[in-house]
Amino acid sequence: MRALVLLASVAALLLSGEASLASGRGKILWPKPIQLFQGELAEISVVGADLAAVAGVLGKERIGFYANGTAKFSAIVGADVDAKPATSKLRLRASTHAGMEARAEVPFTVKLKSFRQESFKVAPGFDQMTPENLEEIRREQAAFARVFAAPETDRLWEAPFLRPVPHEESASSFGRRRVINGTPRAPHSGLDLSAPAGTEVIATNHGKVVLAGNFFFAGGSVVVDHGGSLFTMYFHLSELRVGEGSLVRKGDVLGLSGATGRVTGAHLHWGARLANARIDPLELIKKISSHRPPAPQSEPPAIETEK
Numbered sequence: 001m002r003a004l005v006l007l008a009s010v011a012a013l014l015l016s017g018e019a020s021l022a023s024g025r026g027k028i029l030w031p032k033p034i035q036l037f038q039g040e041l042a043e044i045s046v047v048g049a050d051l052a053a054v055a056g057v058l059g060k061e062r063i064g065f066y067a068n069g070t071a072k073f074s075a076i077v078g079a080d081v082d083a084k085p086a087t088s089k090l091r092l093r094a095s096t097h098a099g100m101e102a103r104a105e106v107p108f109t110v111k112l113k114s115f116r117q118e119s120f121k122v123a124p125g126f127d128q129m130t131p132e133n134l135e136e137i138r139r140e141q142a143a144f145a146r147v148f149a150a151p152e153t154d155r156l157w158e159a160p161f162l163r164p165v166p167h168e169e170s171a172s173s174f175g176r177r178r179v180i181n182g183t184p185r186a187p188h189s190g191l192d193l194s195a196p197a198g199t200e201v202i203a204t205n206h207g208k209v210v211l212a213g214n215f216f217f218a219g220g221s222v223v224v225d226h227g228g229s230l231f232t233m234y235f236h237l238s239e240l241r242v243g244e245g246s247l248v249r250k251g252d253v254l255g256l257s258g259a260t261g262r263v264t265g266a267h268l269h270w271g272a273r274l275a276n277a278r279i280d281p282l283e284l285i286k287k288i289s290s291h292r293p294p295a296p297q298s299e300p301p302a303i304e305t306e307k
Contacts, residue, residue, distance in 0.1 A: 028094055030104045034077065037113040038085075039175050041078040041274060041283045044106075047071055050096040057091045058108060061275040064228035066155045076230070076288065078274040079110045081175050081187050086110055115175035115187065122180060122264070133216065140215045147210045147223055148231065148276060156227035157205035161284040162250060163193075164201050164234060165257065170194040170267050174280040189278040190233065190271030195257035197266040201234050202251050204270075204284065209246040209254075218269070219261025222254045232281060235269035236261050 028048035036042055045068065046054045054073040056063030068074035077090065090106040129137070170192040178185045195201070203224055210231075211223035220237030238258025242248060259266040272281035 028102050028104075030092060031090075031106050033107040033109070034090065035109045035111060036077075036079040037111045038079055038083055038115075039081040039113065039278070039280045039283070041076050041279050041287055043074060043076050043287055043289060045072055045074045046092065046094055047073075048094065048096075050098060052095050052097045054092065054094045056093075058275065059088060061229065061277075063090070063275060064153065064155065066228065075228075076274060077108070078277040078279040078283070080277040081189055081279070083110045083277070085112045113175065115177055116173070117177040117179065119179040119182075136216050140217075143211065144223070147225070148273060151229045151231070152208060152225045152227040154227050156207050156225075157230065158250070159288045161204045161288060162202065163285065164204055164232075164254075164270050165193050165195040165199050165268055167194045167196075167199070167268075174282070190235070190269045191281050193268045193270055195266070195268040197238055197256075197258050199257040199268070200253050201237060201255050201257055201268055203248045203254055204232055204281070205250045207232075207248060209242045209244055209248060212240055212242060212244050212246075215261065217262045219263065220255060220258060221261075224248060224254070229275040231273045232284075233269070233271035233273070235271070236263050236267060238266075 028046060028051070030046060031044040034042055034044065046065065049071050051071055051073060054065040054075075056065060056075060056077075058077060063075050063077055065073040065075040073094075087107055087109040090108045092104045092106060093101060094103075095101045174188060174191045176188045178188060201222075205224075205226050207224040207226040209222060210225045211221065213221060215221050215235075218233075218235035220235075220240055222234045222237065222240060222242060224232050224234075226232065234254055236258055237255035238260060239256040241253050241255045248254065257266060257268045270281050272279050272284060
């Protein structure tokens with residue numbers, strides 16, 4: 001009977017977002033349940049004295065945590081633009097410098113978002129693919145898949161993120177559902193910014209260029225790996241100023257905007273991918289804090305000692 005009571009107490013602690021390390025070395029504060037609309041992200045933290053590392057898994061994806069001040073590890077998680085509304089579990093494991101571990105499961109809920117829909121027509125030659133086109137597209141899709149499957153483990157970025165161009169959204173914004181020549185297509189997974197041809201496009205944060213070239217749909221393209229399974233993409237460039245393998249700093253020029261690829265006019269397609277979730281890139285600017293260390297008066301959770 002006492003064993004059942006003990007198990008119930010531990011479960012209650014996990015569900016409340018707070019648990020004590022088995023050794024009694026200290027207390028861990030876990031994130032509260034996470035609720036995101038499609039295409040959004042959240043910054044979460046695990047806090048506790050003597051923390052050495054935190055690891056997370058959401059579905060099949062590993063979530064990278066990084067030290068964020070004293071006794072705190074943080075991560076960013078996202079919901080894909082086309083994710084089905086449902087609740088899953090973010091599985092967390094924390095370890096201390098003393099070698100002790102604690103685990104928790106945090107509910108992760110994706111909520112349906114109402115995106116706009118646009119319908120338009122293009123010339124048949126613009127919309128129909130030849131066998132040669134299809135083969136080229138398959139090769140390009142494989143190239144993107146290889147890049148996304150091998151992200152840099154360590155976080156390279158530092159808050160805040162920058163806009164790649166100063167211009168506002170064009171007609172096709174993130175998540176918009178498209179109907180082309182009467183056929184529904186995949187949701188728009190990036191943000192189109194109204195950048196005139198020849199506008200300098202900058203890196204929104206530090207990272208490594210892992211893909212650079214000309215592609216059938218995306219035209220002149222650059223993909224930057226920011227570490228921790230976060231990528232940003234810049235499409236339809238008229239000129240590339242970086243090559244694959246280049247290390248870039250926040251604000252470095254990646255290329256010039258243009259109208260290359262399958263587009264009807266000059267603009268910049270700016271995309272973001274976080275642990276394979278296609279998210280609104282503006283979320284990086286809106287949601288990521290400055291990651292300054294906590295003020296001196298901020299104290300980690302009180303250490304509890306078992307008697």
